[in-house]
């Protein structure tokens with residue numbers, strides 16, 4: 156090896172200490188020799204030391220407060236992912252907001268005789284408040300009711316039109332002569348052509364579960380004015396997905412890290428063949444069309460009575476929210492570092508019901524918008540949440556009230572349970588019994604007990620100040636901690652949150668065995684130094700847990716931070732990689748008072764909660 160290489164290797168080892176993104180395990184055997192690889196990494200580091208991670212999170216309809224299924228499916232995973240990347244020193248831009256324009260909002264508004272904006276604003280605020288309570292931290296949480304969003308949607312539409320991706324088609328739809336307007340699916344009811352129930356909706360029959368088209372209904376009537384409906388033709392703009400089938404398929408196949416079942420389902424849609432899909436509809440509430448900029452021959456009939464469909468418009472919120480944030484921080488081009496820079500990485504987190512919109516439609520919209528824009532690096536889709544083996548349903552009172560949950564259980568216990576059972580591959584079945592047992596047996600008896608046992612013993616035997624001896628660190632312990640950082644890191648990168656958490660719990664089990672192996676409680680004058688060395692190694696594990704648990708349970712990790720005498724939020728220093736083993740500080744000062752980190756739940760709660768379930772949880 157040349158001196159040049161050796162020197163570079165030295166520099167590189169320093170870089171690797173600070174920047175985790177250059178994971179050498181993933182580098183293929185050197186083709187051009189180590190010199191070239193090292194130089195490449197060095198140049199890359201000098202140009203851009205931190206990864207740029209954009210995280211787009213599903214946009215909730217704000218016709219109600221979100222429930223625990225949304226939390227497990229779409230909001231908690233990106234928060235874990237973002238915290239992990241921040242701890243790794245990467246730059247994170249995590250965006251989302253409230254979808255103001257869905258029909259569930261306009262329906263609730265007409266039922267309550269208020270404006271849709273009033274309903275949307277009320278639940279926008281409530282959702283924001285509860286997302287904060289669950290410690291879901293967005294860089295920006297906005298809404299689809301902003302001027303920036305309107306402009307971005309209209310701009311994308313015009314570009315798609317210019318690129319030849321927009322078609323004009325005439326379709327038949329149900330019309331109310333009485334109200335003089337076309338009605339959307341959920342505003343229509345009528346007879347089900349399959350089971351003859353008289354209460355079928357325009358999109359589905361609740362009685363037999365069939366998905367319906369409004370025109371299939373027998374004697375359709377308006378839910379609003381109760382009048383009988385007629386069939387009328389109407390013109391709308393359609394997104395020509397067929398034209399984008401090939402590039403979407405190519406992109407999907409290239410997503411090596413996408414969950415298998417997600418990719419399979421998306422490719423299934425491709426196999427069936429993509430067809431055009433309406434992007435506008437006859438409604439007066441939503442993002443309006445840029446009529447001024449549409450040429451006369453491309454204008455559809457009644458263009459002023461149309462708005463964009465939410466499936467098309469809400470996802471554009473990823474761009475508009477990123478742009479809005481860039482303007483707020485007075486760096487208008489900041490969003491481009493994520494969407495246009497070759498180093499920008501974009502990730503999306505959604506629930507199963509959003510799969511097609513994020514694995515087919517959104518990438519298609521992006522390609523049609525600008526071929527140079529970064530396509531999703533991965534789309535993490537989670538399955539639904541079941542409750543005691545049954546599908547959750549608010550109308551049947553089979554759900555857990557979000558407020559009730561937070562009032563009775565600590566946030567970290569909820570976050571822990573959901574992460575421990577995250578529905579990445581199959582539905583998560585939330586069972587009260589399991590929730591209480593997981594909390595008591597794993598969180599309290601395994602993790603909490605290990606930390607409590609080590610620290611109380613330390614304080615009792617050695618006082619509140621503990622000085623470390625560098626030479627007393629056990630190689631086996633360090634190897635285990637390093638392994639946990641490395642393994643959990645690759646799990647977290649790929650959205651295997653459940654597995655990452657289990658690796659961290661394995662480290663706790665190792666710590667517990669270590670305590671048992673050396674029987675620290677049999678301390679006496681002769682073995683005091685030896686026991687102190689064992690303790691010191693256990694403190695190193697707890698010091699690592701303070702980082703490792705941060706993405707999953709930020710409050711508890713913060714308590715650990717305090718317990719070990721660090722200032723608040725220490726691990727989250729911008730640009731510093733803390734996702735790795737570091738020796739604890741030379742001296743630790745423990746606080747005079749120490750309460751338990753986690754609280755045990757009374758098993759009787761299972762009966763209490765089961766009693767509430769199903770009988771109308773009105774809290």
Ligand SMILES: [Zn+2]
Pocket residue numbers: 347348349350351352355360361362363364365
């Ligand atoms: Zn039916």
